[in-house]
Amino acid sequence: LAVTHSPPVSYTNTLIPQRADPHISKHTDGYYYFTATVPAYDSIIIRRSPTIQGLSSAPETTIWRRKSSGIGSNQIWAPELHHIDGKWYMYVALGVANEWRIRAFVLEGVGANPQTATWTEKGLINTDWDTFSLDAHHFQVNGTRYLVWAQQEPTRTDENSSLLLAKLLNPWTIQRPATVISRPLLSWERVGYKVNEGPATLQKNGKIFLTYSASATDSNYCMGLLTASVDADLLDPASWSKAPLPVFQSNGLTGQYGPGHNSFTVSEDGLSDVLVFHDRGYPNITGDPLNDPNRRTRVQKVYWKVDGTPDLGIPVPDGVTPVRLRSFSFPESYVRDYTGTSPSGAATLADTLFRVVSPGLAGGNTVSLESASRPGMYMRRSGTQIRFDAGNDSPSASFTKEASWMRKEGLADAKNGVSLEAAGATGQYLRVTGSEGGLVVAAVGGDSTQKGQATFYLE
Numbered sequence: 365l366a367v368t369h370s371p372p373v374s375y376t377n378t379l380i381p382q383r384a385d386p387h388i389s390k391h392t393d394g395y396y397y398f399t400a401t402v403p404a405y406d407s408i409i410i411r412r413s414p415t416i417q418g419l420s421s422a423p424e425t426t427i428w429r430r431k432s433s434g435i436g437s438n439q440i441w442a443p444e445l446h447h448i449d450g451k452w453y454m455y456v457a458l459g460v461a462n463e464w465r466i467r468a469f470v471l472e473g474v475g476a477n478p479q480t481a482t483w484t485e486k487g488l489i490n491t492d493w494d495t496f497s498l499d500a501h502h503f504q505v506n507g508t509r510y511l512v513w514a515q516q517e518p519t520r521t522d523e524n525s526s527l528l529l530a531k532l533l534n535p536w537t538i539q540r541p542a543t544v545i546s547r548p549l550l551s552w553e554r555v556g557y558k559v560n561e562g563p564a565t566l567q568k569n570g571k572i573f574l575t576y577s578a579s580a581t582d583s584n585y586c587m588g589l590l591t592a593s594v595d596a597d598l599l600d601p602a603s604w605s606k607a608p609l610p611v612f613q614s615n616g617l618t619g620q621y622g623p624g625h626n627s628f629t630v631s632e633d634g635l636s637d638v639l640v641f642h643d644r645g646y647p648n649i650t651g652d653p654l655n656d657p658n659r660r661t662r663v664q665k666v667y668w669k670v671d672g673t674p675d676l677g678i679p680v681p682d683g684v685t686p687v688r689l690r691s692f693s694f695p696e697s698y699v700r701d702y703t704g705t706s707p708s709g710a711a712t713l714a715d716t717l718f719r720v721v722s723p724g725l726a727g728g729n730t731v732s733l734e735s736a737s738r739p740g741m742y743m744r745r746s747g748t749q750i751r752f753d754a755g756n757d758s759p760s761a762s763f764t765k766e767a768s769w770m771r772k773e774g775l776a777d778a779k780n781g782v783s784l785e786a787a788g789a790t791g792q793y794l795r796v797t798g799s800e801g802g803l804v805v806a807a808v809g810g811d812s813t814q815k816g817q818a819t820f821y822l823e
């Protein structure tokens with residue numbers, strides 16, 4: 365299985381404050397379309413931009429507003445915009461005033477640009493049960509259109525929602541009966557509320573990866589992963605295997621809490637998969653988390669494991685998204701963060717994420733590598749060894765120099781690779797010593813092995 369390697373992405377988080385359940389989709393007109401839940405739960409908005417980062421400042425159009433009575437006169441949750449057979453469809457959960465009655469609903473939009481399209485109501489998605497239903501997501505596999513959504517099963521009222529799947533007869537009508545493909549049975553799915561919701565899909569390597577969110581929408585909120593083969597009978601629950609542990613969750617070191625209700629899109633160059641999700645920048649919430657307006661939209665790159673499955677890693681810190689440095693000499697190993705003077709054990713994706721700080725701590729045209737999983741920790745040379753140490757507000761001159769590097773063309777691949785020469789130590793380069801990721805700083809002569817050890821690909 366060919367592992368997907370793609371150039372780094374560069375986005376700045378937070379992308380959009382106070383926008384939850386973010387849905388970004390790239391359309392054939394070259395625009396990214398964004399919709400999400402607004403804190404007042406009273407309208408459906410759309411933004412568009414030729415770039416993902418541009419969505420942060422793009423004007424927001426309201427295409428639908430809360431009604432005075434009936435369905436749509438209360439919560440408006442988790443809209444998703446899909447273009448199907450030449451028309452736009454907005455899947456959204458709508459509530460009814462003065463009662464806890466939320467149901468999945470569909471709007472249809474006619475017009476090239478959904479911000480100016482003519483929107484009409486196609487009505488409720490008629491499922492088998494008249495119960496709490498939300499977070500409908502449309503996807504297509506081998507030409508068949510499916511809808512997956514969250515709904516409370518009438519026989520399991522001690523739980524809030526399971527994930528249901530059905531074929532679509534048309535964009536607003538499912539083929540019944542639907543199939544339950546996942547229930548909130550694992551401990552991490554049942555903290556605060558017993559929830560499986562916010563499904564999203566990504567297809568690659570002959571597989572369909574369905575992420576979903578679990579537990580209450582506070583810092584316990586996290587994401588799970590269901591996987592099936594694209595050739596399987598997706599309506600057979602046995603076709604889906606569930607990851608036993610969360611694949612994305614709160615991270616105190618990066619300051620990200622309750623990440624979830626994601627969508628997937630692709631980078632501008634079309635080469636990278638991009639995870640779009642919401643979280644908060646603080647763990648503690650007073651009152652019902654749904655009344656806290658600060659779920660914000662964030663984006664980061666999806667990496668792929670050698671077994672062809674997605675690796676979401678950790679929610680990265682605020683600021684510019686990090687990169688990985690893959691070794692030229694040891695193609696499946698990466699520069700990694702570690703404590704002490706050498707790495708031990710297998711590296712996680714998180715260990716290999718670095719922010720390229722430019723200019724570096726030594727200023728000028730140096731760069732520094734800051735660990736994204738341990739913000740504030742910098743890669744520095746200590747004699748011929750490499751350590752990761754905390755920079756502080758007034759780092760010593762020796763620290764800034766030892767933690768700064770000259771970014772050069774790759775010694776073994778000038779076109780695509782990079783090499784890092786120690787600032788203030790001409791000819792001394794960062795070199796990886798083996799597939800376990802040990803690092804040294806040493807001279808590189810004409811020897812191709814040494815040049816290879818000193819060359820990295822940014823991802």
Ligand SMILES: OC[C@@H]1O[C@@H](O)[C@H](O)[C@H]1O
Nearest residue numbers: 384401441442561562625
């Ligand atoms: O944001 C409103 C709701 O909160 C989450 O629980 C759901 O996924 C979403 O529909």
